[in-house]
Amino acid sequence: MSPVVHLADLIAALGGDLHGEAQTRISRIAPLDEADGETISFLANPRYQSQLAQTQAACVIVAPAFAEAAIQRGENSGAVIVTPDPYLYFARLTQWWAARTRPLAPARVHPSAVVDPSARLGAGVDIGPLAVIEAEAEIGAGARIGAHCVIGQGARIGAGTRLAARVSVGFDCVLGQRCIVHSGVVIGADGFGFAPNFKSERPGWEKIEQLGSVRIGNDVEIGANTCIDRGALADTVLEDGVKLDNLIQIAHNVHIGRHTAIAGCAAIAGSTKIGAFCTIGGAANVVGHLVLADHVHVSAATLISRSISQPGQYSGVYPFEDNASWEKNAATLRQLHSLRSRLRDLEKKNT
Amino acid sequence: MSPVVHLADLIAALGGDLHGEAQTRISRIAPLDEADGETISFLANPRYQSQLAQTQAACVIVAPAFAEAAIQRGENSGAVIVTPDPYLYFARLTQWWAARTRPLAPARVHPSAVVDPSARLGAGVDIGPLAVIEAEAEIGAGARIGAHCVIGQGARIGAGTRLAARVSVGFDCVLGQRCIVHSGVVIGADGFGFAPNFKSERPGWEKIEQLGSVRIGNDVEIGANTCIDRGALADTVLEDGVKLDNLIQIAHNVHIGRHTAIAGCAAIAGSTKIGAFCTIGGAANVVGHLVLADHVHVSAATLISRSISQPGQYSGVYPFEDNASWEKNAATLRQLHSLRSRLRDLEKKNT
Amino acid sequence: MSPVVHLADLIAALGGDLHGEAQTRISRIAPLDEADGETISFLANPRYQSQLAQTQAACVIVAPAFAEAAIQRGENSGAVIVTPDPYLYFARLTQWWAARTRPLAPARVHPSAVVDPSARLGAGVDIGPLAVIEAEAEIGAGARIGAHCVIGQGARIGAGTRLAARVSVGFDCVLGQRCIVHSGVVIGADGFGFAPNFKSERPGWEKIEQLGSVRIGNDVEIGANTCIDRGALADTVLEDGVKLDNLIQIAHNVHIGRHTAIAGCAAIAGSTKIGAFCTIGGAANVVGHLVLADHVHVSAATLISRSISQPGQYSGVYPFEDNASWEKNAATLRQLHSLRSRLRDLEKKNT
Structure with a gap:
């Protein structure tokens, strides 16, 4: 065409x-x-x-x-x-x-969609085939909800936001205006929270119900099969203009500053706060409860294990080699600390 | 509320x-x-x-x-x-x-659900809009099946188990009681098994049909978009109380011991056996055909490439740095084995 | 059975x-x-x-x-x-x-499916419950489309191809014959492309509409929840016989040569060209705009950051240890470049 x-x-x-x-x-x-x-x-x-x-x-x-x-x-x-x-x-x-x-088809509520009578649909809203809009959900003017989406009870979708087919938005979650959400995205599943209870008669992990929600700003784009969990007590937050690629994990209570972009398969663990204008490379990971300043750039496949207060580029990847070289160097790496001691000893002898 | x-x-x-x-x-x-x-x-x-x-x-x-x-x-x-x-x-x-x-809504079988007449629904079962329950499937008393779920032929869902919207449970797979499964989870897709056949006239990978199933115990929780493949010959097994976060890959014939918890984006390759009471950090990977003892704890983003017989904490991550430092250290890492040799030579000279 | x-x-x-x-x-x-x-x-x-x-x-x-x-x-x-x-x-x-x-059930178009009158269905096509087939889509003879699949406008599914439940195929995307696609797969979501626009009055990332499509050859298998993005200008291409495991990210304009197999949780970044007969290990990553020759084998969890012109096995993983050893060695790794300098100084003294 x-x-x-x-x-x-x-x-x-x-x-x-x-x-x-x-x-x-x-x-x-x-x-x-x-x-x-x-x-x-x-x-x-x-x-x-x-x-x-x-x-x-x-x-x-x-x-x-x-x-x-x-x-x-x-x-x-x-x-x-x-x-x-x-x-x-x-x-x-x-x-x-x-x-x-690719002109947009005229907006309509497809007759096969299951829309609760208490849901509020703005002007010009498009609801795709077999979508489910639960009670009290609110769909802003001109928003387009794809086939097989599920908009949970009390969730709010901002004006002009487009959801591709097969997006889940959990109850009470909020998306801003002009967002684009791709297929398979799950917004508002439970965060991963459990209290250990291994001394009781029925030992196991005790579930911490996730009482928070997800709040997403305007102009946010979210890639296919990405997950954004609801908060434990407070909310998980994505500020305006955040761009997420596919298959990303955003854990409960994460806060991502405006215009930060995160590449595919990255994961941000619980309660971490990422600044504005950051970029996180593909398959990078940030552990929980950290704070990253604005304008921090994380290289692909890097694990960030401590907070970062200074803007800049940060990396931590084992450099690849042909397998035989890697085997030798990686084996030696396990002796690195003792090699340093041996070097020190030699230095003492040579002073 | x-x-x-x-x-x-x-x-x-x-x-x-x-x-x-x-x-x-x-x-x-x-x-x-x-x-x-x-x-x-x-x-x-x-x-x-x-x-x-x-x-x-x-x-x-x-x-x-x-x-x-x-x-x-x-x-x-x-x-x-x-x-x-x-x-x-x-x-x-x-x-x-x-x-x-968040009181549960009264249980009902939503009229838009497609329930095969041969499926068996226990007392008080809730079936969400547009869910599909195939032939001979069995849903235990009080279980709740979310909108757009697909419960395959002959699958069994235990009493009190809750599936969020958009969960796939493959044919013949079994979930225990009181499990919680979040949106987008795929249980019982084919494991990744192929025989190489590159010497024939039509070279390629020959599919190994996955004849096993998935068996999941009681009180298991499974995070959004996580995948648990069916076994090749025997079954993939999750024991009671296992907790899986989002976007996790559990390959065919993996066996996970009771009360083990695995954080987001981790992957367990085929036929590996993880013990009970283990924790696996986010984005960690365990290669196939290994055995990990009970009470093994794997740090985030670590690759476990050998079996572990002793309880304890195991790690293997390149420590991140500012990019300039990383470039220098990573380049030197490629010479580490020869550096060790040079150190040895010096030691000989100094004895 | x-x-x-x-x-x-x-x-x-x-x-x-x-x-x-x-x-x-x-x-x-x-x-x-x-x-x-x-x-x-x-x-x-x-x-x-x-x-x-x-x-x-x-x-x-x-x-x-x-x-x-x-x-x-x-x-x-x-x-x-x-x-x-x-x-x-x-x-x-x-x-x-x-x-x-596991004999296949007789093919039928389930009455609950939403099939656009302009879609073309070949002989013996099976359309599952609640699937959506959009305008001008074409389903080849004997193909089976699972429950809740969405086949976008103008998409083409080859003869004998089987889609499990809950697969999204975006508009204009093409799958060959005898493919197998597992639940949750998203084919043809937008690639992750934005132009920086931070000096304007409304600073942010400007979306680059993804005008390409996805073309997939014959006999390709795609694992659960894997994502294959549409190209930015040209198409994303998977050649015949490619096998992808679960939770894999294939970014826009990637080209994967015939019979290459990629294990779970791997990610291939944009515009990278992988040769034929390659294997990519689980959770491995290949950065964008690279070229990998035929018969290249990448170990699990390795990041490939440069093009590879020679066949062979390539690795780059920090070897795991007990946590205490790792802490010592990893800390020393941050000094590796200076250790090399100190070694050189000693060598000079000893010549």
Whole structure:
């Protein structure tokens, strides 16, 4: 369902300084090295500058510093859009493109949905097939609830928020406006809380009922199969603009500051507070009850085991090698502390 | 939906030795440092003892050792409940509280559920909207099956077990009594088993059909989006009282001993046997075909690659640092084995 | 539902060179050390050769090298099937067994399913209860769509492919023939793509709409709760015969070569290209924009942070120890680079 547009339409919608023919036809967005004569492309990373000369693109989006090189890009030379931030322009182009190629279906409450009479649906709400909206739940104007979603009792979904198919929102949980939640997400399951009770006649873990909820701000995106647990006493909180990838675990009472982005398979353990504008790499883990300052960046697969008060990049990964080398080095690692002692002894002898 | 209770009600239900006014109103449970004049709080960890003097709590739950300090806790002094294990008391308080503030709806089989006529439903069973109960499945008395659950052919759910919305229980799988299973859990998908067949005309992995099942004991809790695969020949087994957090992978033929607790994002590979009373930290992994003794405790993000026969705490994590330090140390780690050799050479020269 | 078969049936279906009584009754498949007098077992790994003499199995499947030992295996001696690859024979035996004990129900479109009139269903398609098939979706002949699946607009499911309950396939995504997809899988959620926009008046991450799709080849198996994101511009691709375990994250624009197998909880970050015939261990991670050659094998829990051009086994895991040892060695690891310098200084003194 690729559309054909003319650059003039695009410039009218998104701005930018056009050099070239406004009637140039565009049917595709692609990287410079995969572009053809109906493709619009972009140069965001100077590393790919050399691709400018070879690209077949009908139009390239560039920053002012590359405007001249793009305009005079040789025999394939086509149109150029100059804009201060080509990557941001590209992002908005994808949004404009998606709105043209994937128009939203008209909103409706599908007859197969099970909507409690006490639920409150705002204007223009879309409820997908077989969705379940429980008592007293509130769906804001223009929100779209996908097929097979379950919105628990008293939960609130903000205006314009979109839930893909098969999202669970637990009772009393709150999502802000314009959020996007992908399939399989579970918001508001019980946090993992138990009191040890191993001296009694019926030894075991005693459940701590999770009496808190989940509160999610505006413009938050949550990836497929990610889990956000409800708080034990107070609430689990995601501030405005947080972006979570797939298969992430957010434990009870975690607090994530605004515009922090977390990559896939990461896990944040209970009661940890992550600052604003942080990035957490894929499969990274943060243990419980820590505080991370604003602008902390955690590398992929790193375990953060202590609080971090200074902005910066933090890493902790065993560097991979061919297996034979790893076996030797890893075995030696188990002797590292004693190697240090032996080194000290030698140093004493040599002073 | 916070209730207001009087301490007298609470003592009547949960016991404990009350010092203070039995008619004290309580509308909230909170930590000592977040308590107000209608809050009940508790001191479980002596580390927080200093908060006793400042807390605004209307009542604090303490162990006998702190009874005097709590009773004489200064100008804000309120009521005190003395009990041998305040954390356990707190757990039971949350249960009592939840039962008051979140009463279960009356059980019913929702008319939109698809229940096979050959399924057997015990007394007082609740079946949520759009749940699917397949042929010959058996739901024990008082069990509650959430919206969109799928209970496979011949599966058995024990009395009093509660499944949240959107849980899959595969055919022939068995859950015990009083279990709690959260949204998105998949019990009884196929284990990951293939025979290599790369010398044939149609090379590829040949599927090993997973002929076993999953057997889960009583009082087991399973967190959101966790997966428990069916066994290849014999069954995958979770004993009584096992507690699993979210997004955990339990592979085929794993056996987990009673009251073992596993934190989020951990994975136990095929045929491994974990003892009783173990704890496995978040994002920890145990490779396949191992045996871990009872009372083994694995730290977060650790890979267990060999069997463990002795109780104790085991760890294996690269310690995180600022990125620049990590880069230097990690690069040197690749030379560690040769560094040891060089140290040996020096030692020889120095003897 | 264990069947009783005679060896003659089994040989007729699967071949192999039978030594012993063709009318031997078989009611069970089990390992050598768990076999009883109606069990068929197999010796695939020479490590278990010693179990041959003790096994109670009614029949054992062995390679030619072990034929004699198996035939003359002492007092419990029973039948023997000799075949070039016993493990492959075992795999096919499980398939044959499953087909007998778990016959597929007759195909039907369940009346509770919500099937758009414009969807195209091939011959013999099975649509489970409460599944949703959106407009223009195409379901190939003999495909089986489980309860609560959602097949998005324009998606295509190949002939003979089986989706367990509760699988989401996003719009325009394509699955090949004879695939198996387990519960909770999400195919075609948005990739995690955002442009930073922190200098504007409304700072935040600007969404990059994911305009690509997911293309999956034939004979692919995908484990429970695994996620495969749609591409940003081009498509995310899994070639024929790829096998994915549970809880795996495949990010946007990843390309996985044919017959590569990936174990549970692994994650492949965006735009990475994995070769054919690779294996990726459980909880391993591969960062984005890398290229891994064919026949690369990554150990469990390893982070691959650079491209790999040579086949082989690669590892990078901190070796676990008792916690006290780990604490000492890990602390010393933070000084490793300076230890190397001190070693160099000593070497200079000693030359």
